[in-house]
Amino acid sequence: MGNSRVTVREIARLAGVSVATVSRVSNGTGQVSEEMRRRVLEAIEEHGYRPDHLGRALAAGRHGALGLVFPGLSGPYFTELIQGFESEAVPARASVHILCTHLREDSDDQVLEMARRVDGIAVIGGTISESALLRLATMVPVVVLAGRGPDAVSSVSVDNAPAMTRLTRHLLVDHGLRHLAFVGNPDGSPDVSERWAGFREAYQELDLTPPAEPVRVAMQQPDGVLAAERLLVGRTAPQAVVCANDEIAIGVLVGALGRGLRVPDDLVITGFDDAPMAALVSPSLTTVRQPIRDLAAEAARQILNAAADPRAATPETIVLPTEFVVRRSCGCPAESPTGGTGK
Amino acid sequence: MGNSRVTVREIARLAGVSVATVSRVSNGTGQVSEEMRRRVLEAIEEHGYRPDHLGRALAAGRHGALGLVFPGLSGPYFTELIQGFESEAVPARASVHILCTHLREDSDDQVLEMARRVDGIAVIGGTISESALLRLATMVPVVVLAGRGPDAVSSVSVDNAPAMTRLTRHLLVDHGLRHLAFVGNPDGSPDVSERWAGFREAYQELDLTPPAEPVRVAMQQPDGVLAAERLLVGRTAPQAVVCANDEIAIGVLVGALGRGLRVPDDLVITGFDDAPMAALVSPSLTTVRQPIRDLAAEAARQILNAAADPRAATPETIVLPTEFVVRRSCGCPAESPTGGTGK
């Protein structure tokens, strides 16, 4: 029950040495004679001593932990993000604290509170207010993940807009479609905002008029089903539904199939992310692959660097490339070799 | 960048009072004259002082944090679990640390390491070894979530076996099916193990011989698609597929539909959890609703209690009830009023 009560002092007494020596042995720092080291290790072993994290952190002035702030975690995207983040944090001996703001009223406060428990924080774009972000940056190294913050704050994101323009152009030009709908809430996150912009851009390049409004829903499968309900009633149904991510796309697919529509014959559907299910649904999903793990790993690296040497903190803005993945749901006959996202 | 450097001492000096008074004001403990309080609050406000978490935790001997250990997080089940856990932890002013072991080799060590940073830990059943669990219990209050540990360790779970027996009986008796397949890995988690046992129990109650082996896959949608591939080839396809959770079931559904099968006419499919998508797919999924949030909330409550008063620690074993939800995928004509899980 109670926390293990063995302290340095205790071990020092038992081994007949000073606390300084115990500290040196347990950390492997400094020079200790073989004889002393043996005695200390023996005592440590016997009593199962493990240095208390609080004392250590207090003395070192560091927490040995990194924070990761989500709006809420669900779906394969966040799973990947966490794994990528951990892939850098764990080797650096930093534990990862996850905070889900869940759109709570006090999310700004919660993040500020977290800032006092960690050495640096990655915030998913659109999760907290810009002012909170700036205050945060005065307390610990911060990087915006999948979005962009103020200039003073580092960020890591992908080339959402051009990728979505590329995909939309494929529908408009290669498939000759005209009536497309965009599903996703641009106000919900920078990612979606940029994808919506990229979607419109494709129309404008062709001197066509893009839809005035997106279908605003959240980013999970049920939201896609909801969007399908809204879109597929009456004679106003679009020819294609361009979704802000794969989860929504799968939801739309389920909704369309449930209404007896044939995809892609009656309705074209596209996604974004290239989640594991994208290749497994029928028809397989045309989408954009983004390097989610790399994104998070890069963010973790930046934070660790900044935390190690706060004075050398140079705000960086990194944009990672994506890859257009053509499959069946857009109407293409079969999976074709993938190409870059460039024009 | 660097952590904010305002300390109690600083504020005390600026306000012309002692550190004790500053502490009293910032914590609202003890009696402080209006005059002093004003002066202190002014200084705190002006310099943006926020008591350092480490110092506070060290002095209090508590971390103000709870740990949650997952095998890996993905899918709506874990999302709900986290929210339920937070719903109790946050009001108690405890932050939540999440650890995903990802089947790593050193997961036992990682959990032990976490034990030194939190006041209590909830471990999802089947995540770490029993011996690690026992060692853990000597360090902090521990509760097993969705599973059962040694008698000395508290646990919270649901009535998996009877619920699955009820569902299977429905297929066997009400629908007269005989050739059922179970999809899920009983070795992967206590939940699945119990569901597999409950599945077999239904056969035995009717003096029928249950399948000898389940289709062993993980718990996500792609795994369901994989299971469908294995099951739906050749003439050996079962009449019904009983899945360990809804995610698998949706995967199987996608796989079956993709092969041109009609559900439930050609193949019956059932799930477990009653995830949001269960009611939205076509056909809607017959499943078992489990109180995931309550489960996690109860675990958090137990840990908080035990942490508050370690001596009063009484290991509890709580089993929450579930609810059988009949929808379309089992072959029933329409959604019927739900009933309890009892016999």
Next chain:
DNA sequence: TTGAAAGCGTTACCAG
């Protein structure tokens, strides 16, 4: 190579 002692930032006890 070793030990004594000074912090790290906070809270809480005990006199005044």
Next chain:
DNA sequence: CTGGTAACGCTTTCAA
């Protein structure tokens, strides 16, 4: 009601 001071567990100078 207020201030001094001793913890809390650890690391790290600074002397010896």
